[in-house]
Amino acid sequence: MxxxxxxxxxxxxxxxxxxxxxxxxxxxxxxxxxxxxxxxxxxxxxxxxxxxxxxxxxxxxxxxxxxxxxxxxxxxxxxxxxxxxxxxxxxxxxxxxxxxxxxxxxxxxxxxxxxxxxxxxxxxxxxxxxxxxxxxxxxxxxxxxxxxxxxxxxxxxxxxxxxxxxxxxxxxxxxxxxxxxxxxxxxxxxxxxxxxxxxxxxxxxxxxxxxxxxxxxxxxxxxxxxxxxxxxxxxxxxxxxxxxxxxxxxxxxxxxxxxxxxxxxxxxxxxxxxxxxxxxxxxxxTPARKFIKIEIDVRTQDFPTEAIVQKLAACDVRDAVVRVAYTIREEQKDLIDVQRIYAALEPAFLVAGVSPRTEEIRSQRPRIGEDLSLSDALATYLEFKPELQGMKVDLLDYADRLIRELEELTE
Structure with missing residues (x-):
């Protein structure tokens, strides 16, 4: 046969x-x-x-x-x-x-x-x-x-x-x-x-x-x-x-x-x-779009922005959707040049967020861009809620079901 x-x-x-x-x-x-x-x-x-x-x-x-x-x-x-x-x-x-x-x-x-x-x-x-x-x-x-x-x-x-x-x-x-x-x-x-x-x-x-x-x-x-x-x-x-x-x-x-x-x-x-x-x-x-998560801890760095930019330069972010999270000490906040970080990400297709995480403040509020959908905004929010990580998949699933129901009701 x-x-x-x-x-x-x-x-x-x-x-x-x-x-x-x-x-x-x-x-x-x-x-x-x-x-x-x-x-x-x-x-x-x-x-x-x-x-x-x-x-x-x-x-x-x-x-x-x-x-x-x-x-x-x-x-x-x-x-x-x-x-x-x-x-x-x-x-x-x-x-x-x-x-x-x-x-x-x-x-x-x-x-x-x-x-x-x-x-x-x-x-x-x-x-x-x-x-x-x-x-x-x-x-x-x-x-x-x-x-x-x-x-x-x-x-x-x-x-x-x-x-x-x-x-x-x-x-x-x-x-x-x-x-x-x-x-x-x-x-x-x-x-x-x-x-x-x-x-x-x-x-x-x-x-x-x-x-x-x-x-x-x-x-x-x-x-x-x-x-x-x-x-x-x-x-x-x-x-x-x-x-x-x-x-x-x-x-x-x-x-x-x-x-x-x-x-x-x-x-x-x-x-x-x-x-x-x-x-x-x-x-x-398949030729799928790259999604890249970049995390870096710069708490020991005298020049944290430079360290972040060097880390980004070592990553191939061309045409990718990129999310950056960096960990700093509270007193390092004024040393971060966000514009330089975004400039280093210029080859990316889309920057989904550049978010600081401080040593002292565990519950840092994420920066959620206006171009994110409701489900994406929720996913970004949950990334900064360690106490909800065990329920993340289920929460996103239920949210998606509610969004689908609302979309059908408004059609």
């Missing part, structure tokens, strides 16, 4: 417009250009490698109500794949699904208007057989499991949040097991899912997935040998949860950085060689 070549990517999040500005030459936000550049790289790679199909594991946009410009940027690249007769299989992620029950998902338009030979959109668990030039393969699609799946049914309405989450986890596991039983054992198969998996590591926080309000699926469910590759989305850090084993259980990570929490993560996509019982993949980095 021939090896089938696939491209797997996820968590594009077009519409995130933090740490950027309006490009007066095009009228577009510079961060939209960043995300579009990475998406174009993904499609160029698919075309250059002549892959048999593309797998998108959810979260195309920042939220489920993208504006026409964001939709156009995503659609024009997918059209290039359809024009090349490359099938695209997509599942909805949590950001693609409206917080208002009954509304269409952000990917529904491809199901409604797309060429059914090339666009396969799963908004519910669904099994597809995909025909390619190197033979057929199967895709068991599992979109993000919403709480609506239970709350609309009378028998679940009195359950607590914890009970609802546990019930969803059980139903998800059972449905994936059912997929495994339904597969044609003669054909190679992929599980394409937007899920949180136990033991996975989140971007930035470097912590294992914890049991919370969102359902978490055990790794053992996804390592079922009936699948030859598990193509995941939802977590932005690239990782293989079954390294050196079969099937590979892979998060490709997001193609572009969202914020400073992802500064150290390499961004990219996965090229997959799909074969019964012997699949492999290659991670390819």
């Amino acid at each position: 021939n090896t089938i070549q696939l491209l797997h990517f996820a968590d594009l999040h077009i519409g995130v417009e933090n740490y950027g500005r309006l490009d007066t030459a095009t009228g577009l936000h510079t961060r939209l250009q960043d995300f579009s550049r990475c998406l174009e790289f993904v499609v160029n790679t698919a075309l250059e490698c002549e892959v048999d199909a593309v797998l998108f594991a959810g979260d195309a946009y920042k939220h489920a109500a993208p504006n026409p410009t964001h939709e156009s940027k995503f659609a024009e690249q997918l059209k290039r794949l359809a024009d090349a007769q490359i099938p695209v299989v997509m599942v909805t992620g949590n950001h693609d699904i409206s917080v208002s029950f009954g509304k269409a998902s952000a990917l529904n338009i491809f199901h409604t208007l797309g060429d059914h030979r090339y666009f396969f959109v799963a908004e519910r668990p669904q099994l597809f057989r995909i025909e390619t030039k190197h033979g057929p393969f199967q895709v068991a699609c599992f979109p993000w499991p919403t709480r609506y799946m239970l709350l609309t049914k009378e028998e679940y309405k009195n359950l607590s949040d914890v009970e609802i989450t546990r019930t969803i986890e059980e139903k998800c596991s059972n449905r994936i097991d059912k997929f495994a039983r339904e597969l044609d054992p003669e054909l190679p198969s992929v599980l394409l899912a937007h899920l949180a998996v136990a033991g996975a590591t989140y971007s930035g926080s470097e912590r294992s997935t914890i049991i919370g309000q969102d359902p978490v699926i055990l790794q053992s469910v996804l390592k079922n040998p009936a699948f030859d590759y598990a193509a995941l989305g939802h977590i932005h850090k690239h990782q293989d949860l079954n390294r050196n084993g079969q099937p590979p259980v892979v998060y490709p990570g997001s193609p572009e950085r969202i914020d400073f929490g992802e500064a150290e993560d390499e961004k990219g996509l996965c090229l997959v060689s799909l074969k019964k019982g012997a699949s492999s993949y290659q991670f390819l980095p």
